[in-house]
Amino acid sequence: MQNLLTLAPEMGLTVLAFLVLMADVVMKGRSGRTLIYLAIVAAGLGLGLLALAYNDPAHYQGVGTLWAVDPLSLFFKVLTLGATLIVLVLTLEYRPPEEHAHPGSYAALLLFAAVGMMLLVSATDLLLIFLALELVSLSSFILVGFERGNKKSTEGAIKYYLIGAFSSAILVYGISLFYGAAGTTRLVDLPQMLGGGAQPMFVLACLLITVGFGFKISMVPFHLWVPDAYEGAPAPITAFLSVAPKIAGLAVMLRVFTFLVPHASLDLTALFSVLAILTMTVGNLTAIFQNDVKRLLAYSSIAQAGYLLIGFVTGDTLGREGLLLYSLAYLFMNIGAFAVVIVVGNEEGYSLEAYDGLGRRNFGLALVMFLFLLSLAGIPPMAGFIGKFYLFAAAIKGKFYWLAVFGVLNSVVSVYYYMRIAYHMFFREPRTLEPAPVGPALFSTLALTTIAVLLIGLYPEPFLGAVALSAQFLPLPPLP
């Protein structure tokens, strides 16, 4: 029972999400903003509960049979729930082509997805991992297709759904093979169940599980749903998908493959380094040719996942710290960039031409977008630079020289397409001189993300300290 209490934030959030859903039914879709506010409060409460847990070491439970509440999982819980909260705030000022019919279910689905991610980053049992992953996926499918009058939205949702279902099937197949090989789905029991070296069935199981995760974090070659889903989804949902599930997926991969499945029994490092390089390269090279900002940022987010994978491949403390730090930086810079995309998209749509002369129309907005783009490209003194520095340096220290080389080369390539947006903002004639309006919700989001991106870049030490504290697994419980 006490064990169950460590999941208080998740449980509380679930209850609140249901309340939001029921409120939607009661209000019959009227006063949608109130429901979003309600969801924001709920997410805020969840963050509060997490903060309580963070400050109370007695709350840490280490690795249980089903889940682990340790600094690492708490870190990722705060990150994913924080991202959800910001996305809810962004929704307040997102103007869809047609009014959303059920704002309450929209908000509730986001909260459910958040619960799923929070469970996911804690899970140590493959079945719980699967369930949590499905919770995230199912919520996301609906959210992508939320604009039912928009054909692109529906198209993206259906593609996402078909591919997502396919990947879930692969994952389940992997899990069943895993059970066949190891006789358990509890990862903590693995060492004594597995005994000697890896049998082919176990290798295949791990491979299939990797593929299942690969879909969620948009790892090449399992990334093909990303551009269509991101392009079709409502812009706040695109922001959400590009950050939160990706980070959560990486967190669970980190836990499973660098900690619970010992390297001695299965070493997938070579495979993962190839995949990391592929992910960065394909994402970046394809982003060059995009003319739709949402698609461009979609491919950019694939490439960013590739950088994050570097930290996962090296797997040591430094790599882990790099992954955590870059996740933190990525959260702010990507959501910040999407906040600008929402401002521009409300008025002008999502083509690159919509950004023509933005610097003339609203200099402050263009400037912060420029900062986010610099950060995404990894140029000092932005947050992205510090994160990339950590990741690449970890690769060099771990003697993964090719990873570092490809990471740096890819960063150079990425400057090209990020600066294309900057070029449109500052060097093209504006089509209209009307200032792009920024309301209070978007303004506060932009202020928060800008400050975070600059602060992490200029004075990283406090963040590094927090990351170093969080980047540790608690030891496995003693064998019975």
Next chain:
Amino acid sequence: MLEQVHWIPLIPLLASLAILFGGKEGPHSKMPLLGVAAMGWCLLQSSWILFHALTGRYALPYYHTIPWFSYGDYVMTLGVLIDGPAVVMLFVVTLVSFLVQLYSLGYMHGDPRLKRYYAFLSFFTAAMLGLVVSSNLFVFFACWELVGVSSYLLIGFWFEKPGPAYASKKAFITTKLGDLGFFIGLMILYTQAGTLDLSMLAERAKLGIEYLPLEVATAVGICFLIGAAGKSAQVPLFIWLPDAMEGPTPVSALIHAATMVAAGIYLVARTYFIYDAAPLAMGAVAWVGLFTALLAATMAVVAYDIKRVLAFSTISQLGYMMLGLGVYGYTAGLFHLTTHAFFKALLFLGAGSVIHAVHTNDMREMGGLSKRMPATFLTMAIGTLAISGFPFLSGWYSKEAILHAVYLHNPMMWLVALGTAGLTTFYMFRLVYLTFLGQSRDHHRWDHAHESPPVMTVPLWTLAALSIGSGFLLEHEGLFAKLVSFESGHGGGHEAAHAPVWLGAAAVAVFAAGLAAAHRLYGRGDLSLAKSLRERFALAADALEARYYFDDFFLWLVSLSDRLAAAMHWFDDQIVDAIFVDGWALVTRAVAEAHRFFDDFVVDGAVDGVGAVTRDGGGVLHRLVRGQVQEYLMYVALAMCLFTIILTTR
């Protein structure tokens, strides 16, 4: 106050951001007052620190750091290191900045971009002060670059005119060349010593630990000297400074006379322990300084643009400081830096006052202005006497100290330096004669000239007072030497030794000779003698006016790299693009074609039945089944099979 020293660079930084983003732009913007107020506070705080340091109430050096970012075991720190030179520099920079900002209220009055000007000015000061206090060469370098950027912005402040736009580019690129040297030096130093913290480096040097082998110290010293030569306009990278005079005159006074150009000297002083360990690098410092001092002084002799004369004079005096440092005259070099900041800022602001009145830079169109602008004339005369080394003015003390150190090091160098001092007297009095004395050569301009408002003359008088008194005050009871001194580990130590008494007499004699020559040539109102001399020595004069063809050399270098860039572009365009970009497209296309083939003949055959149903199901699904989703899944299945085969057959 010393514990709060980190606020000295932070306050102008915040002020510059506030000015940049707040308030309304326009000639009547009130935001400049914020910049002046911020500088006023910084000046108060630095004066307080200077006073307490001089009276020995503060234990220097003060060193305080916080971790900035850490990586593994390595921690990069962010902090302040306040020693004697830093205290002096803080005072100099804040004082000149404050006066210049005050003066600019008058000089820039009515400019439509007043707010932007003040934002840049404050930003420059913040970067410069950050450079002064930084305890870490990495941060030092970052501020060094920011100083360069703000210099670029301020030189090109009137960017709609071609002259300033060109000059700002030239300044930025030339100093960048030097920065490259500095950066390479930093990397060598870091890989060899493992830290860039000045305090730690100096500590190890003091303990006599062999943390830097001789050849590494020499390499680092030379690299830093290249950086310093860029920033402090030393041979051969001095070419940007004369052109930088296209910027507003107060900017020239602040950046290109008193503060930024001193950054190179300050760099050498801050890393003096490296030079102390590397005699070769030290020698290079001395010779570069000597050449610069001489060459620049000769170029000043033929210039007619009032600001360019002062620019060449600045280069020459900076050479003097380098020379002082290079002959183990640590105290003397920094002493000259301090006094020079006062009188050169004074001269520039005076020149600005003249230009403000007559709207031209050409001294041939001036003359007789002393009657129209008495305050400007008097203060500039004081500045001229100070820089020429008139006894008991500030310049005399510091120049004596340098000449003294040079003589003890190498009498031949002393002879050249003494000649340079004579040239200095000559061209400075030439400037005064042409501008203020004699008959007016352009009556229209003379009639319209008028004295500048008090907001401009008050800074002039303040600086004039300092030009007179600062030398005596600081020399008095060896105050400056107590604050700023360096205990050499090797050689050196000349400063304590005694030189013959006739050294001082020689300096005064040279001063008199320079004055007499200037009077003979320009003092009588007719320039015929000067003109005939110009014709007799046409070849030499041409070379001087062309600045010894350094500019041509660098332009040739630029055109060379231009052609190289064109070749690279051709390579990029014709070969790299063809292979990588077009090739990538080709591959993508080929894959797509293969897919289509596969799709048409294999997949579609199977899908046709389903397709018939979905065709009626609507557009979206139709599109899906026609091509994409199953294609995606096929990729995945293929990749999965591939991985499985690789992994299980290993």
